[in-house]
Amino acid sequence: MSQPTGAETTGRFLVLLEDNAVAAGARELGRVAGIQVASSADPGGVDRGAADGQIFHELGVAVVDASPDQVAALARAVDQPGPILYVEPERVVHAIDPTAPSAADEATAVDETVFTWGLQAVGATISTATGTGIRVAVLDTGLELNHPDLAGRTITTSSFINGQTVQDGHGHGTHCIGTSCGPRKPATGPGYGIAYEAEIYAGKVLSNAGSGSDGGILGGIAWAVTNGCAVVSMSLGAAVQPGTPYSPVYEEAAARAMAKGTLIIAAAGNESNRPGKIAPVGHPANCPSIISVGAVDVDRAIAFFSCGTVDTIGQVDIVGPGVDVYSSWKLPTNYRRIMGTSMATPHVAGVAALIAQKSGARGYELWARLMQTARRMPLPSTDVGSGLVQAP
Amino acid sequence: MDAVVVSVADDQPLPAVVSALRRAGMVVDDVLEPLGMVTGSIDPEALGSLRAVPGVAHVERQRGFQLPPPTSPT
Numbered sequence: 001m002s003q004p005t006g007a008e009t010t011g012r013f014l015v016l017l018e019d020n021a022v023a024a025g026a027r028e029l030g031r032v033a034g035i036q037v038a039s040s041a042d043p044g045g046v047d048r049g050a051a052d053g054q055i056f057h058e059l060g061v062a063v064v065d066a067s068p069d070q071v072a073a074l075a076r077a078v079d080q081p082g083p084i085l086y087v088e089p090e091r092v093v094h095a096i097d098p099t100a101p102s103a104a105d106e107a108t109a110v111d112e113t114v115f116t117w118g119l120q121a122v123g124a125t126i127s128t129a130t131g132t133g134i135r136v137a138v139l140d141t142g143l144e145l146n147h148p149d150l151a152g153r154t155i156t157t158s159s160f161i162n163g164q165t166v167q168d169g170h171g172h173g174t175h176c177i178g179t180s181c182g183p184r185k186p187a188t189g190p191g192y193g194i195a196y197e198a199e200i201y202a203g204k205v206l207s208n209a210g211s212g213s214d215g216g217i218l219g220g221i222a223w224a225v226t227n228g229c230a231v232v233s234m235s236l237g238a239a240v241q242p243g244t245p246y247s248p249v250y251e252e253a254a255a256r257a258m259a260k261g262t263l264i265i266a267a268a269g270n271e272s273n274r275p276g277k278i279a280p281v282g283h284p285a286n287c288p289s290i291i292s293v294g295a296v297d298v299d300r301a302i303a304f305f306s307c308g309t310v311d312t313i314g315q316v317d318i319v320g321p322g323v324d325v326y327s328s329w330k331l332p333t334n335y336r337r338i339m340g341t342s343m344a345t346p347h348v349a350g351v352a353a354l355i356a357q358k359s360g361a362r363g364y365e366l367w368a369r370l371m372q373t374a375r376r377m378p379l380p381s382t383d384v385g386s387g388l389v390q391a392p
Numbered sequence: 393m394d395a396v397v398v399s400v401a402d403d404q405p406l407p408a409v410v411s412a413l414r415r416a417g418m419v420v421d422d423v424l425e426p427l428g429m430v431t432g433s434i435d436p437e438a439l440g441s442l443r444a445v446p447g448v449a450h451v452e453r454q455r456g457f458q459l460p461p462p463t464s465p466t
Contacts, residue, residue, distance in 0.1 A: 210459030222424035
C-alpha cells in the first residue's frame with residue numbers, strides 16, 4: 001500500500017482490481033474485508049446507502065470506505081494472489097487556478113548588496129566553478145586597462161581598429177568584460193563577475209565611437225581561436241529585416257571555430273519594442289552555429305527590447321539577465337547600470353567558462369551543456385530558447 | 393573600393409587561393425588562417441570575378457556595426 005507524503009487525503013481508499021476480474025474483485029472485497037460495493041454498471045441493483053463504496057467497471061477501480069482493520073485486510077490481500085492488486089488513500093485534488101498569483105507576478109526585490117541580481121539569477125553565487133584556466137575572449141570596444149577591479153588579473157589584448165589601442169574609450173567593452181570575467185569581491189559595491197578567475201582576452205573590434213565592421217570582428221574571432229579561447233563573447237550585431245538569410249561566411253567561421261574548440265556567443269539584438277513589435281535576431285547571432293542570447297529582467301520576464309525568433313532564420317537559443325545590469329565602466333565613471341542583450345550575452349559567456357572548467361567540454365559539447373542545464377521558463381521558446389542560463 | 397570578406401573552401405590551399413584573389417584584383421588586408429578567410433577590398437565591378445576564383449566558397453560585402461552612444465541606457 002502506498003502512502004502519499006504530504007498530500008491531503010479523504011479517508012477513503014482506492015482499490016485497483018485485476019483487469020477483466022471486476023466481479024471477482026467485488027466478491028473478494030466482501031470476502032476479505034466485509035466491504036460491499038455498488039457498481040457503476042448496475043445503477044439500480046445495489047442500495048447505495050447500504051454500500052461501503054463503488055466500483056468503476058470501466059477503470060477496474062473501487063473507491064471504498066474502510067476501517068483500519070479493513071485497510072489492513074485489503075493490504076494483506078494485495079500481497080496474496082487474487083484480483084485485488086493495489087490499495088492507496090484517495091487524495092483531495094483541487095482545480096488548478098490559472099489566475100492564482102505566482103511568485104513572478106509579485107514585485108521582485110533582490111538584495112544586491114553582495115552580488116548583482118544577474119549573478120544570483122544564473123546561480124553563479126552558489127557554483128564552485130571560477131573559470132580558472134579558461135580563456136574568454138570578449139570582442140567589443142576594448143577594456144579600461146586601469147580599472148582597479150581587474151588589477152592582478154591575466155589579461156591579453158589586441159586591437160583590430162586602426163589607430164586605436166585596446167584602451168576602452170567607450171565603456172561598453174569594459175561593462176561586458178566585467179560581467180563575464182569581473183570580480184566577486186570588489187573594493188566597493190556588489191560582486192558582478194561570473195568567471196572571476198578566467199583569463200581575459202580583450203579584443204577591440206568596435207571603435208571608441210562604438211563602430212566596427214565584419215573584417216575586424218572576423219579578425220578578432222581568428223585571434224581568439226589561435227589563442228585557444230574556449231568562449232568568444234560578442235555583444236554586437238547589425239539589425240536585419242525578417243527573411244534575410246544569415247551570413248554564410250560567419251556561419252563557416254563559427255563552424256570552423258567550434259571545430260577547434262571555440263564557442264561563439266552573440267547578442268540577439270535590441271530592436272524589438274514589445275509587446276507590439278518583435279524584431280528578428282540580428283547578424284551575426286542569426287547564424288546556426290552561433291549561440292544567440294536574449295534578455296530577461298529581474299522578474300524573469302522577457303525584456304521589451306529583446307529580439308525574437310520571427311521566421312526560420314535566426315532563433316533565440318538561451319537568455320540571460322539583461323535589464324538593470326550593474327558592471328564596470330571606463331574611468332572615471334567606474335560603474336554603470338545599463339540594459340540590452342549586450343548585457344545578457346556576457347552572463348552566458350561567463351557561465352560557459354564555468355561549465356568549460358568544470359566539465360572540460362568544448363565546442364558543440366559545451367553548447368549542449370549550456371542548453372541542457374538552462375532553467376526552463378514559462379515563456380515562448382521563440383523568445384527564450386532553452387531558458388535562463390544556469391551556472392554548473 | 394568595397395570592403396569584402398572571402399571564405400575559402402575547406403579542402404583548398406589558402407596561400408594559392410590568396411594569390412588568385414590578388415590576381416583577380418583584391419587588395420588583401422588580412423588572411424585569417426584559423427578560419428580560412430580573407431579580408432580586404434575590391435573594385436565593386438570586379439566583385440563577380442572574386443566569386444569565380446577556384447577555391448572560393450563565399451564572398452560578402454563587409455557590414456558595419458554601430459553601438460549606441462556611451463550615454464545611452466542600452
